[in-house]
Amino acid sequence: MAGLRTPSVAVGILSVVLAYLCGTQVYRQLTIFGLFRTPSSTHISTDDTIVVIEGTKHCEDLHWHEPSQRLFTACEGPQTTRFSWWPPLTNHEDPTALKDARGLLVVVDPKTQKSTELRLENFSGPFVTHGIDVTSDLEAPHGKGVYIFAINHLPNPAVYGDYPYGPARPDTWDLPRAASQIEIFHHVVGSSSARHLRSVKHDLIRTPNDIQVVSTAKQPLQFFVTNDHRYQHGRWRQIEDVYPGARWTDTVHVKLDSLEAAGKDAASSGVHASTALSGMWNNNGLGYARTTGKLLLTSAMGATLYVGKPEEVGAGAGASRSPRINITDVIEFDSLVDNPSFFYDEADPASSGVVLAGVGDIFSIPRHHNDTTTQGAGGVPPRNDAIVWFAQPRFDPGLQKRVWEKTLLFQDDGSRIRTASTAVLVTGGWGKRQGWLYVTGFWAENMIAVKVDIPKPAGDSGRFGLAQEKN
DSSP states (O other): OOOOOOOHHHHHHHHHHHHHHHOHHHHHHHHHHTTTOOOOOOOOOGGGOOEEETTOTTEEEEEEETTTTEEEEEEOOSHHHHHHSBGGGTBOSOGGGGGSOOOEEEEEETTTTEEEEEEEETOOSOOOOOOEEEEEOTTSSTTSEEEEEEEEOOBOHHHHOSTTOOSOOTTOTTSOSBOOEEEEEEEETTSSEEEEEEEEOOTTOSSEEEEEEOOOSSSOOEEEEEEOOSOSSSHHHHHHHHOTTOOOEEEEEEEESOSOOOSTTGGGTTEEEEEEEEEESSEEEEEEETTTTEEEEEETTTTEEEEEEEOOTTTTOSSSOOOOEEEEEEEEOSSOOOBEEEEOOSSOGGGOEEEEEEOSOTTHHHHTTTOOSSSOGGGOOOOOOEEEEEEEEEEETTTTEEEEEEEEEEEEOSSSOSOOSEEEEEEOOSSSSEEEEEEEOTTOSSEEEEEEEOOOOSSOOGGGSSSOOOO
16 A cells, blocks of 8 residues: 655655654654655565465454464454444444354464364354453363453444444434443364353443453453543544544453353443553553563554553452552554564573564555455555564663664565554574564455564663563
């Protein structure tokens, strides 16, 4: 997809003028939006051909589960669904499209580079996918069972009626368009199905984007979930998309009494939620640096990664107070960053880091907001570029503090993958400092995998690495 292309001399002059007149913060925000960026593609040698993972259409999130050596994702599947009803991008045009299509859970085996769609047992109705998390079943043999937490963006019945839904009812403009909730599944690794355990609904879960399970019990009964917006549609929604001062999104801590729930109000039964972090702009993706116990959070439109230390899980689960997330690091990027993933380098733990994917040209999203065909308007294929960053902490002896090195790991102009919302790095065991980088996007026809070199941070990472930390 073509971006805003301006000759380099003109860009340089405009940059100086904007920095002088508007300040560095405005210039940085325009850079994030892609105003000064020309989409380009990372060169891939013939030996490292990009692998296309079939059966992974419109998968927004992706997780590597190390014990099972599998990748897990949630996909939308049919081409028209994501462009008819997907609240994260304010697509509320036609919820009736959900009658004939349903999202899916998919497992990818990195040894074969093949995907397997899981049959959903004990589950009926629409499934509109977004963020997910995967955690081990501690009661099963190692790597043989997982719980999958997945966001489901259902239409609000107060606006569209009950399933199979209809057009928006009169006088419902002020009501939320979506009634989103969390679905919890259990999957036996190697099988072809996932069994639905329960749904989770709470008033604080308003515009959920991503999930991070943090429970230490045998059953995963506690997790964090981000709300990426306050408003679901309308002018205020447009304002909070572009105004950095709209710091009113949050992260919510959820505690469940049980993974089993039944009855009319089963989704709300035994659900306790509280705000764990507030005052964020476009709070978006969630990840977990398992070697340090740190949460990874992003402001997508703010192009910022936040590293936070959650209070001990369970410490605030009572009525007296709720768990909070204390931010320890703030890392800024030059493009939108979506869902973060943690890469642990077995060969060199001090080189571990955070992988972040995003879109380089924000203006391309509204241009192709309803592009349901692969040809696009006028027969021109729609393109939305993709960018993947790798961030590693190290100790700076001059500053006497932790700093973060950022490496551009992969870039595409949209010809090989359309959008990037998550990227995961998995080592290949070739005896080289290389790994398979899996990239997926909310508008991608298929997930791709490509070999990349694993960066090694300059200088001594010391105790500031992500392998271990003793602050």
